[in-house]
Amino acid sequence: MINFAIVGMGHIANKHIEAIEKAENANLYAICDNNPARLEIDKPNVKKYTDLNTMLEENPDIHVVNICVPSGLHAALTKIVADHKRHIIVEKPMSLKLQDAEDMIKYANENGVKLAVVHPNRFRPAIQKLKAEMDKGSFGKLSHANATVRWNRNQAYYDQAAWRGTKEFDGGVLMNQAIHDLDLMLWLMGPVESVQAMAATRLRKIETEDVAAAVVQFKNGALGVIEAATTIYPKNLEESLAIFGETASVKISGRNANYIETWDIEGVEEDEAEKVKEEIKEDPFGKPGHQCIIEDMVLALKENRNPIVTGEDGLAPVKLILSILESAETGKKVVIK
Known part of the structure; x- marks a missing residue:
């Protein structure tokens, strides 16, 4: 079972929750948002945090973090997650700046973690x-x-x-x-x-x-x-x-x-x-495309291969x-x- 966490509990996070719950061998382990009100969802077995570093430090069993914050914050949060040696699924666009997108790929490669970008179509x-x-x-x-x-x-x-x-x-x-x-x-x-x-x-x-x-x-x-x-x-x-x-x-x-x-x-x-x-x-x-992305990450970890939609794929558009x-x-x- 692969444990997933979500950071950023805005509108798109609902698709990620549904996808994780429907996907085989995937488990929603934790959620994180700096607004406590957004953590008030009916998931009693899911851990809830207002700080990403704290969530990652206290939960070594988290395997993958889904980044669902506003696009301009993707690069900074990708670095935090990668530095904690966790795999990453990031919403589109992976970044608003070319250098940030290239840095995200670098962070993942340097830390030996997988980076997938959500292009579900x-x-x-x-x-x-x-x-x-x-x-x-x-x-x-x-x-x-x-x-x-x-x-x-x-x-x-x-x-x-x-x-x-x-x-x-x-x-x-x-x-x-x-x-x-x-x-x-x-x-x-x-x-x-x-x-x-x-x-x-x-x-x-x-x-x-x-x-x-x-x-x-x-x-x-x-x-x-x-x-x-x-x-x-x-x-x-x-x-x-x-x-x-x-x-x-x-x-x-x-x-x-x-x-x-x-x-x-x-x-x-x-x-x-x-x-x-x-x-x-x-x-x-x-x-659903988000479910396909989740299931692909599970298989990518099991088979030790790249995700179908890589960081390089996310960089191109x-x-x-x-x-x-x-x-x-x-x-x-x-x-x-």
């Missing part, structure tokens, strides 16, 4: 189908990809907490909402070589962008188009990922990119393609987003090194 059934086809080479030479996030986050959402929408602790639509889609785009298409972008704060009273658009060129020569917004009225409209190649066109869409809209692959008959679409419709969400924001600010194309 990789485990969605439709995405898994697409990944399998790409691994088979079904697309031939890649042409381009498109990632679209047209969502609503109204002012009340940002006003729920003072850190939301800030540059220091939260980030904007790219870091918070579109980062999942950018992770998928990079996972499927490979690394980006350069980006040209624009971003703006149009409707929300926040420090960061609420709408952004970018064109990227991947190192394999393919192009990509990114559109991300939290300004859509009056509710979430669309999240989609489309990939086009010499011998395939696939689009996964819906409000949360769970359904296959287009499945045109050379050699796949129309009735077979419709069957694939219907299979996904029957179970569009699959096993952060680097891309920072490059997009740099291009938007300077008005110039940014080459990603």
Whole structure:
């Protein structure tokens, strides 16, 4: 049994609690938050702390710590956990600064602990189908990809907490909402070589962008188009990922990119393609992504391997987003090194 602890008992912590409780060979051992009121949950067998160092020092049986605090604090807490020789699962984005993300990977490596980043959309059934086809080479030479996030986050959402929408602790639509889609785009298409972008704060009273658009060129020569917004009225409209190649066109869409809209692959008959679409419709969400992340960490410890979503995987979309924001600010194309 692998004992998990959670630090940061805000909204996202509920998903982690549920995931740990559903996962095989996982046990919620302790929780931590500097606000005692957030520790008042009905879990009598779970230890509760207001200080992370104290929790780790008093409980050597904690194997993994899930970091669920505001994004700007991820690096500092990762160092504390790594220095205590505990494994780490950190919420997305892993950091808001490139140096912090690189330091987090260094902290884990220096202390011999595993670092996983929460990018749960990789485990969605439709995405898994697409990944399998790409691994088979079904697309031939890649042409381009498109990632679209047209969502609503109204002012009340940002006003729920003072850190939301800030540059220091939260980030904007790219870091918070579109980062999942950018992770998928990079996972499927490979690394980006350069980006040209624009971003703006149009409707929300926040420090960061609420709408952004970018064109990227991947190192394999393919192009990509990114559109991300939290300004859509009056509710979430669309999240989609489309990939086009010499011998395939696939689009996964819906409000949360769970359904296959287009499945045109050379050699796949129309009735077979419709069957694939219907299979996904029957179970569009699959096993919850957070549960997959927890179970993968359990197996990674048992098998002594890296997690499926490593620190390096978490670093890649952060680097891309920072490059997009740099291009938007300077008005110039940014080459990603």
